[in-house]
Amino acid sequence: MRIIQRDIADLIPYPKNPRKNDRAVDKVASSIREFGFKVPVVIDKDGVIVAGHTRVKAAEQLGIKEIPCIVADDLTEEQIKAFRLADNKTAEFAEWDFEILAEELADINDIDMSEFGFDTQFIPEEEEIVDDEFEDIEKLEGHYGVPYQGNKSRIADIIISILPAGQRLVDLFGGGGAITHCAMLSEKWESFLYNDLNEMITGLFMDAVHGVYHDEHRVITREDFDELKDTDAYVKYIWSFGNNGSAYLWGKDIEEIKCTACHALMDEELHDRRLAYIHFVKALEAGRPTSINRLQAIEHLQALTQLEALQRLEALQRLEATNFDYHEYEYRPGDVVYCDVPYEVIGKNRCNDYGVTFDSLAFYEWAKAQPYQVFFSSYEISDESFFSKKVKSVQSLIGANTNGKKVNEYLYSNREFA
Numbered sequence: 001m002r003i004i005q006r007d008i009a010d011l012i013p014y015p016k017n018p019r020k021n022d023r024a025v026d027k028v029a030s031s032i033r034e035f036g037f038k039v040p041v042v043i044d045k046d047g048v049i050v051a052g053h054t055r056v057k058a059a060e061q062l063g064i065k066e067i068p069c070i071v072a073d074d075l076t077e078e079q080i081k082a083f084r085l086a087d088n089k090t091a092e093f094a095e096w097d098f099e100i101l102a103e104e105l106a107d108i109n110d111i112d113m114s115e116f117g118f119d120t121q122f123i124p125e126e127e128e129i130v131d132d133e134f135e136d137i138e139k140l141e142g143h144y145g146v147p148y149q150g151n152k153s154r155i156a157d158i159i160i161s162i163l164p165a166g167q168r169l170v171d172l173f174g175g176g177g178a179i180t181h182c183a184m185l186s187e188k189w190e191s192f193l194y195n196d197l198n199e200m201i202t203g204l205f206m207d208a209v210h211g212v213y214h215d216e217h218r219v220i221t222r223e224d225f226d227e228l229k230d231t232d233a234y235v236k237y238i239w240s241f242g243n244n245g246s247a248y249l250w251g252k253d254i255e256e257i258k259c260t261a262c263h264a265l266m267d268e269e270l271h272d273r274r275l276a277y278i279h280f281v282k283a284l285e286a287g288r289p290t291s292i293n294r295l296q297a298i299e300h301l302q303a304l305t306q307l308e309a310l311q312r313l314e315a316l317q318r319l320e321a322t323n324f325d326y327h328e329y330e331y332r333p334g335d336v337v338y339c340d341v342p343y344e345v346i347g348k349n350r351c352n353d354y355g356v357t358f359d360s361l362a363f364y365e366w367a368k369a370q371p372y373q374v375f376f377s378s379y380e381i382s383d384e385s386f387f388s389k390k391v392k393s394v395q396s397l398i399g400a401n402t403n404g405k406k407v408n409e410y411l412y413s414n415r416e417f418a
Helices: 022-035 053-062 077-093 098-106 153-162 178-186 199-209 222-228 233-238 255-266 270-285 299-310 360-369
Strands: 003-007 041-043 049-051 066-071 166-171 189-195 319-322 335-339 350-353 356-359 374-378 387-395 406-413
Touching (some): 049 053, 053 066, 153 178, 153 406, 166 178, 199 319, 356 360
Parallel strands (some): 041 066, 166 189, 166 335
Antiparallel strands (some): 003 066, 041 049, 350 356, 374 406, 387 406
16 A cells, blocks of 8 residues: 555545535644644545545645545455445444543643534533632522533623623523523513524523423433434433533443433333332442442433523513524613623634634624623633623633633623723
C-alpha cells in the first residue's frame, strides 16, 4: 500500500453514497485547517471515492488542490462496496468515555475544540460567591427551567437580583428557561417573554408549565432514544448526556442497571416497581457495574422534578413563548432585556456553542446600537466598551476557549448599572 497525491478535481464522488455528510463538512474543514490533511482518501483504480467523501468536500471548501490518496486496487468490486459501507457503519459502535473525554479536553488550552463539534458541558463544582453583596442569596442551588446544556439555573437567582424591575422581563435567548422561571417567582415583573430559536426546547418548557409531564412514567432505553429524539423533546433533552440532545444519557456499561433503578422508582404500578427493585438489588449483588459510585444519582429523575415544579407557577397567564431571531425583537417601554448568548471564543468572530454557529461580534454591535438597556451574561469578552458586573466564579464549559477552568462570569450591559 502506498500513498499518492491526486488532483482533487480528478476524484469522482460515488453517486450512490448512502452517507449524508453535509453537516459534518465544516467540522472536518476546521480539523484539516488546524492539523493538516492527515488521513488519506481511499479511491478505486478509476478514481472513484471509496472512503473519504466528507474529507474531499472539506478540502474543496478550503481550496486545497491536491490531497493524499490510497488506491484500493487490491480489492474486488464487491469488496469495495462492502468496505465503503463497513467503513461508515463500524464507527457507529464506538462510544465516548465522557469522564476521560472531559479530562482530555480540559488539558487542551490553546485549541478551540468546539470547532470540531464537541458539545460543551457544565461541570458541577462547589460554588463560591466572588462578590460580598450576594452572600445573602439563599437559593444558589435552585433548580430552574428545563434541563438543557448551558442552563443558567445555578446562577439564575443572582442574575435576577441584579436585573432592574420593570413591566416585562424579556428572556431573548431563553434556552431551558431558567431565567424566565426564576423571574416568574421573583415578582419583579408583571409579564414575561420567553424566546429561543429552538422550538423543541421552548415546547418542552411550555409543556412542563402546563402539566404535561405530571404523570410521566416512561423509562427511555437507548433504542427508544435513537428512535424518538428528533420528534420528542422530553426524550431528546431529559434522556441525553448533559441534556445535549444528541448522545444517550448513560454508557452501555451502566445503562441496564440505571434503567432498572428508574423502573423501580417510576413505574406506575406498585407490582412493577417492586419487581424492578428486586432486579436492581440482584444487579448490585452481582457487582454490575464495577463502580457503584457511578450509581449515586439517577440524573434524569432530578430533571423530572424540575419539570413538575414548573407547573406550580402562578404567573402562567402572563407568560408568552416565541421563536424569533434576536434582530426581530421589538422593544416595549418597561421591558428589561436579558440575553444568555453563547460564550465568545476570544480571537474568533464566531463561536460554535452546542452545535449552533453564533457571531459574537455582530451581537455586541447590535447591543450597542439599541436605544434601550440590554443585559447579557458571559465570561470575559473581547469588547471592552460594555459595563460589567461580576456574578460568580464558576467552572467553565468544556469546549469553550476556557476548557473547563474556573473563571469569572459577568453580567454585561450597554448602559451603566443602576
